Amino acid sequence: MAEASIKIVFQLGQGQGGQDGGISVKERRSHAARIGRLSSTQAAGSTVNKNQPSKHTVRYPAPRTQALYRLCVRKPNYASSSSSGSKSNASDSSSSSDEERQLTPPPVVLNGNSDPFAMLPIIITPLVNQCLTFMREALYPSIYYNSFFRRLYGSSHGPINVLQDSTWLPAQTARQDWGTAASSLTSEGQAMACIASFLGNMAPLMPEAGRLKIRREALIYTTKSSQLLRRSLDKLPNAGSKSVLLRDPSLITHVFWLFRAAVFSENKSSVAVHGKVLAQSIMQGFNEGFVDHLMIIQAINADCDDATKFMRRTHFDPDWYRTIIQPIWAMAEYILPPIPETAYVNINSTIEIPELREIFTNSLHQAAYCEDGMQVPHEAWGPLEQRQLAFAWFVTQSEYTMSKLLQIYFDLQGGNYVPYQTGAQQAPTPGQRLTQIGLALGLLYYVRVLGHETKINGQDIRDSSPEIIKHLRSTMQQVSVVATEDEKQHYREAHAWVYFLGAFEEERKGIPPTSTWFQRRLAEHVNVSREKSWNTSSSWIGYRRIFRTFLYTDWAYPSGFAWFDRIVTMYTMPVS
Known part of the structure; x- marks a missing residue:
């Protein structure tokens, strides 16, 4: 809680060691x-x-x-x-x-x-x-x-x-x-x-x-x-x-x-x-x-905390979880306060895996309730039973999202075939596959930041960002090597969003300019896209519009408005 700090004092009685307080x-x-x-x-x-x-x-x-x-x-x-x-x-x-x-x-x-x-x-x-x-x-x-x-x-x-x-x-x-x-x-x-x-x-x-x-x-x-x-x-x-x-x-x-x-x-x-x-x-x-469902939700929550922190598959099968939680979603979505579909259905075309597109849509749907101009009044959530049902929808959707994104990531990384379109027969190229991996990792990172931050005395004790960002950087390094020029142009918006998320993490963690990697890559990508006429704008206003077709919220601090244009102008030389 940012408004008040928690004072924690370690207490141990005089002469009372670890074994003395135990129970024989x-x-x-x-x-x-x-x-x-x-x-x-x-x-x-x-x-x-x-x-x-x-x-x-x-x-x-x-x-x-x-x-x-x-x-x-x-x-x-x-x-x-x-x-x-x-x-x-x-x-x-x-x-x-x-x-x-x-x-x-x-x-x-x-x-x-x-x-x-x-x-x-x-x-x-x-x-x-x-x-x-x-x-x-x-x-x-x-x-x-x-x-x-x-x-x-x-x-x-x-x-x-x-x-x-x-x-x-x-x-x-x-x-x-x-x-x-x-x-x-x-x-x-x-x-x-x-x-x-x-x-x-x-x-x-x-x-x-x-x-x-x-x-x-x-x-x-x-x-x-x-x-x-x-x-x-x-x-x-x-x-x-x-x-x-x-x-x-x-x-x-x-x-x-x-x-x-x-x-x-x-x-x-x-x-x-x-x-x-x-x-x-x-x-x-x-x-x-x-x-019961409560035990399942608590167990999967702990499973997701550890799986995202150390980048492993969850022990619980996300497809099984979706099956048993689907009735709760159906009831909750029936009573959720209405949100214009335009706020979450128009996602970027570079998200090509159907399951990944669905997860992006659901994440945009959840985030829309927090956006300025779309926040609903307290009364709109209905009586207590309906509010609790809606709350369960947000929690379980997030748990499914994390476990499913990890499954998609490891499947793609291991070369397991995931159809990009209904009826697709041809395996993806390395550039395609790595781009979809980057999108899955990027969404996993952003979902953790937006919905699972648990700060006490300014420290996020459930922070999974370091390992996710590490894998994201490795993925984008491979993209820069194996993607063809046509693929870089076709996926330019997807790559820009992924670079932006890494730059956002560097900004929120206060990484010094001499140690940044994503911010330099983001600036290079924006400048190259402008020089090659892939994008007509290099300003925050233009890129914010692109990022919102993936997932972006202004209330995630620090807002891109405060630093995007600065780093684009600061880093103009290509990086090795």
Whole structure:
């Protein structure tokens, strides 16, 4: 959030190292025993007179580390779910360990180290307390308080307060995400993986010394969580088989949190292992009816974050995702406020792959709602249910766009045939193929910048730009070598847009003039196009009109109006 900075102070008690704040097996067993004795005592006490003290009452000392922070989460309605849950619990008892079974809530709210994880034996150390506060008050609000959603829904409310702001839809969504994350934790292993993933989110914002301690602590939680998962898997009936499919929702949730922890700790090997299991299990679980859309959306969001940051295919098949999310799109598009089709249907003819053209059209459609003169009033979004449905349309369209663009990029890069036109039989030339690769990468970069920027204290903690720009530069270097003169002329507008995006990234990151590459290439391209009469104009006004047939928004800072003409005149000599 640009308007207010978040102060994060690393706290670690005197003499309390990474291991000291952990939870030993003995501590977990002691805690579980205390809970069991407390439940037995309360059950027995209900049958005796209130004035008669129970001889079984035992006073236990407070845990050694008190919770400094409690998570405010709406308590689930256990009464309504007890009847339906009893059958599933009975059937799952043979295939799920004690760590993975959904725990029965205690009859009274427990204080101290049990918060915010119900009766799970999780010690809330000062570091964990600070991390939970950071997630609630910084990360979740910042995800939705970006330029796109402020343009879409208005920014009159200012920065989000997830506990108090109940009117602005992104604030409601941030609060729901926070509550969903906490209420989904039904086992000790899930809770530990959740804490590890949250620590991974906070670590990049810390000074180096604090960052190392946080990552070490996150590794401890991840290791313990993985041990509990392995124990649960070993108790499955088919533990000896090679199948990676999980059919227990609790186990799938456990793997999801471990996957998220691996993503934000940048552990590529763990991302690969957990991602494969998670994707296959979720896809099968959705087909069998025990995995819902919310879990899928959250998992694919983490998958896209990692895939765009390290340029890999997503573990989830984008075509499958489109199939299962299509009903939501159909309902949402029926109630979306109308936007003139001229704002998003007239895309550039150099976008030749049909699937890529469709993605560009959808991206232009989404961006149109944020453009000056086309922003709709708050009332136009309809009642809350319709606003939430429209919000889901924006989120899921963006997730599909990213995963599909990565698929197109790697297919084209690997030489896999993608028809350029319906019924096309001839394989594309190198210049054609590389141009379409550049367009796919350019759109991937711009979608991340426009809709997924998450700035805290001026730092985008979900920034995927460096790796995308690296691949984009390599692609355009190849274009300049292999494209024929006719292809350079034919695709001049596409190449100009791609060069512009790279120049935009250099401008927004403050790259010094001596180190720029895209800005020099953009200036050279504009000047050569004018000299060869490929384009009659070299001004920003003329090129802005071209860029809008791909995707361009004036509200993406810094606007091309402020720097385009300057760099075109600054760099006039060809570069090698």
